[in-house]
Amino acid sequence: MTKRWAYLSLSLIVVLGLIACAKPEAPSVAKGQVWTSPSGKKIAVPEEQLNLFLIADITYVIGYWNAPRLVGQQDAIDYLTRYKDGIAGRKDLKVNWRDTRSKIDVAVSAYEEFLAFKPKPIMEFGCGTGEVMQNTPRYNGDQIVLYTCVMAPNTTYPVGYVFSTLPYNPDQHYLTLKYWSQNWDYAKEGRWPREAVLSIRGASGQCSLLPENRRKELYDSVKVEHVGFVETPVVPTDPASSIRKLQDLKADLVWVYSLAVTAPPILEENYKMKAGLKFGMCALMMDPLALTKDPAACEGVIANSSYTPLDQDTEGILLIKKYWEEKFRPTETRSSGYILGWMEMFVMKRAIEEALDRLGSWDLLTGEEIRRQMETWGTTDISGFGRLTYTRTRRAPDETKLYRVENKQWKTASDWIKAEPCVPSPDWLKPLPNPLPNAKP
């Protein structure tokens, strides 16, 4: 009995010791420290920690995207605090994260928990179609700006404060159709290419469909025939049946909206069955996980994304690659989610610093002011990590690049191209009243 208690006490001491050692040394802010804004204003730096908030699925189906994203945010914070004076002089930054496991009630609980932080959050990061959508009235009501990866104006997120860092889903889809149309030999084939959509079940599976009231017009504009819609579970246990359904529809081209784990079984089955289907994927699937073991099975798959490709040596990508090497990041972390994590931090830094330059004090900084500031950006490059579009009527990137899988790697297949908006914005977005004079329309 004594021995048992001794072991228990020892374990407790070890755990407590580890916890004590684990607390990182927070960069201290001296009282009375000021930050000099780009226009020369001296702005007092608050002493308390600047809390950042991430509500996303870290361990479930979208974990492949959000876990590297969290790591990217933490690495970016490390870089900003070491080399770039933090965010407006504040170097005590912490990402508070909650794993929603793609459960809506957990996302709501996490939101309410973070809302209780003092001071109240003005910006948060999120992911998950249902979870963000469930919290959208809260983000709008509490005026908290939310960064999310991707959204669709005709189905997901009728929004005010939420904006996405990837093109709208229907716009990605339309861009892919255009690419196929440009690479289809109409004379030889004697007909239009036939496209089917392969998408996950449920509401989010519909969000990349072209808007119903313009569908025929958009398909006709690229001379592509839409032949049908096939549902697939996120993890396809019977990919052969999906391929057969696509063959029954006589599809040549398949647009896939799902998560990275959906792709490999489908692509492998397509290759094994020699079905010859060509695949285009949404930006969320542009991940190393989406590539098959056999390089031939995923050769030629295309996607489009507004994040800077890894084969471009921009300032941001070089920085990321340097961190990957220094911190020995594995392949799963070297993904678009990681780039997003960095990009978000730099977006936040820029938005806050520009707003503070205008307002002059942290006390006046609110979510509404951040939005007002971001509305002046238009389409802008974020330190080489990617492109972002934020205007009064558009809150998702409208410039994107096409990528193609070559030899089991995602390679750039185009320069920056304009993603035409498929859905008119004004009915859907809620522009802020009293915009700044230089706000982009």
Place this chain on the structure above:
Amino acid sequence: MANPCGTYNESYAQDMAILRTRFQWLMAVAGIVFVACVPLIIPAGIVHALNMMLLTAVAALGLNILTGYCGQISIGHAAFILVGSEVAGVLVAKCGWNIFATLPAAALASGLVGVLFGLPSLRVKGLYLAVATLAAHYILVGFFFHFFTDIFGNGWGFEVPSAKIGNIVFKTPASIYWLFLPLVLVMTLFARNLVRSHWGRAFVAVRDNDLAAEVMGISLWRTKLYAFFIACVFAGVAGWMWVVLGHWVRADAWSIMDSIWYLGILIVGGLGTTVGPFLGTLVIRGLNELVTRGAPAISPVVGLLPFVATEAQAQIAVSLGWITFGVIVIVFLIYEPRGLAHTWSVLRERVRCWPFTYRYV
């Protein structure tokens, strides 16, 4: 509850009373006042978690009547919560009803749908009934996804404005908590009295031996369907509570795993007791919240371990939390298979008899 020494029941009313002595009344009122004052003491984030627990407890109370008392296994309970939330949401958002007026409508609608899907219980029981109720989940979710998309939002759902009475808007966790508390008390009282009535005795008779119950004159079909109706009324009320809490109604908000966890809550809390659903909710949802909030705290510690890559520390911390959660539930079921309600009654008796270990009655 055993009466204190020297207190005797001299009438049927006294015998049936839940709170028999003045002291018991005093303790009950003090308890309610304490519970009502909780939002004044604890942070808003935890109050929200309590609101979710209240919602879960109401749903679990209903399932307890169906499964714990009447012995009918249902793993489609979450779908009936969805029915309640959809009905309440549509009436508020699309028809302009006052949200409080939608409460009886949501409860009734859910109850009637429950009766419909309870019909298989007249033919099958046990695991076969469980499968039938599993089908109910998919049928109902599919219905709200694909039918009447203009009304139900085509799976995306729709926003529901905050509940309000005059100028009082129920938006903060504390205000919603004070709205939910009386409702939960009423539902608990109803459940407690139901199981003490002739219906409750009929439920138990059907659970213990349905053939003998029928021989004794209990109408099986009426009893089983009534149990489904009542259970789904509770689910409908829980759905209404979700509308008030969530401000958004969508068809995929309730998954099959939620239904399974409701059964888990009953098993951990104690089947066939009124206090069991509350204790089970406290443990299961409490552990849920602990893992969700605690994982980020232990993540840096996990990262210190030599075999853990720092980029995996978040995922490993969360996974460790869930492993611990599962182990706790398993260990608990091994050592207390009758649930926390039994532990509570043993503890209560020990306290009552202290310093003696038992009392001679």
